[in-house]
Amino acid sequence: MTTLGELTPEQALRHLELLFTRRVDGMLQGDHRGLNTGPGTEPDRTRVYEPGSDDVRRIDWNATARTTVPHVRLTEAERELTTWIVLDASASMDFGTGRMEKRDLAVGAAAAVAFLTERSGNRIGAHISGPDGILRIPARTGRRHLLSILYAALDRPRVAAGPQRHSLGDTLRTLRSLRRRALVAVVSDFLEDGWERPLRAVARQHQVLAVETVDPRELELPPVGLLTLVDPETGRRREVPTQARRLRERYAAAALEQRAQIKQAIRAGGAAHLRLRTDRDWVRDVVRHLAEQQRRSGGVA
Incomplete structure (x- = not known):
């Protein structure tokens, strides 16, 4: 599979567009009106x-x-819907040992939401965090506007390791000004602290889909000897003797518990949850989620 990091932004946009006009259409069956978290409640x-x-x-x-x-x-x-993409561009997203980095996977997830909701003629906007602050792109209709959002996501600069100026919670708080009920897709690894309460506040007013990005090395360590690990959110370094089996087991257990807590916090906050991995076929996982939402809503996705 081609990774976005190997392509120019223009090539990456074309690659993503082909995924959702050819491959996804071939995998979907029936009338899918968009990537909604449910049939709606109002x-x-x-x-x-x-x-x-x-x-x-x-x-x-x-x-x-x-x-x-x-x-x-x-x-x-079921009617005209405004979709907001909240894209986490923190330093921890610039990591990946699978088919791609988490930042590329996040852009792919954002593209999935954008292309699937744009088919229904909905307006799409974005709030993208970065080293220089939060980029706010107003919600508009049209394929050109959709591609401009994805280009901005692809073109955002990398964030240096260390304390971050803007957190995911800060980005979610910028949605307070939204008046009209919307579909909010939050794409992040959810590894930092402080996003739970802002997410819950957003979910009280809007439909929320939380897309969690995961890399396999975040779940288990390979036995490769002495490994230097850097916390991208703080810049702290630590030497880890990965040849120690019990250490690897403790790491895997802690990682499993952490992911369970993230999943529980997302669901307790009232959001739908979709987990994507850098070492899996993420397009197929998106389609499976969409099909499951269609089944739960009685035939309307």
Whole structure:
């Protein structure tokens, strides 16, 4: 699989676009209206019931009685939706030992959200963190605007290891000013502290999809002798004797517990959770998530 780091930004954009106009179309089956976290929770209007397509549990009996024709409730997620991509560009994202770095995987995940929601004519905006602050791109429609968001994500500079000026929590707090209910896709490794409460606050007002990026070396250490590890968020270095089996086992157990805590915090905050790995076929994992959401929502993704 071609990695984004091997390509120029223009080539990377073309590569991502081909993924979602050819490969994903071939993997998806049925009518997928977008990458929503569910069918929505706010009743809005009704339309005529379509046998075989609509879930009978969503029949609006009041409208059916008034018109004598079966109607179903529509929710906000089925209509025009504004999508916001929150992209974490902290130093820990500049790491990868699989097929790509986590920063490239994050851009791929952002592209998945963008291309899948853009198909429905929705507006898309972004808040991208970086060493110079938070880049805010207003929500607009159109393929050219979508590509400009992805170009900005690809072109963001790398962050030096050490204390970060802007955290994921800071970026999430910038969404307080959003008035209209939206789909918010948060793409991060969620390794830093302080994002739980801001995420919960966003999820109270919006649909939230948390896309967690993971590299296999964050889950287990290979037996390669003395290894120098650097914490990208603090710059602290540590020599680790990876030949010690019990140390590797303790590391794997701690990593497993950490990921379980991240998953629990995301779900407790009211967000949907999608985990992508740098050593897996992330496009297939996105499609599987989409199919699962379609199944849970009764045929509408």
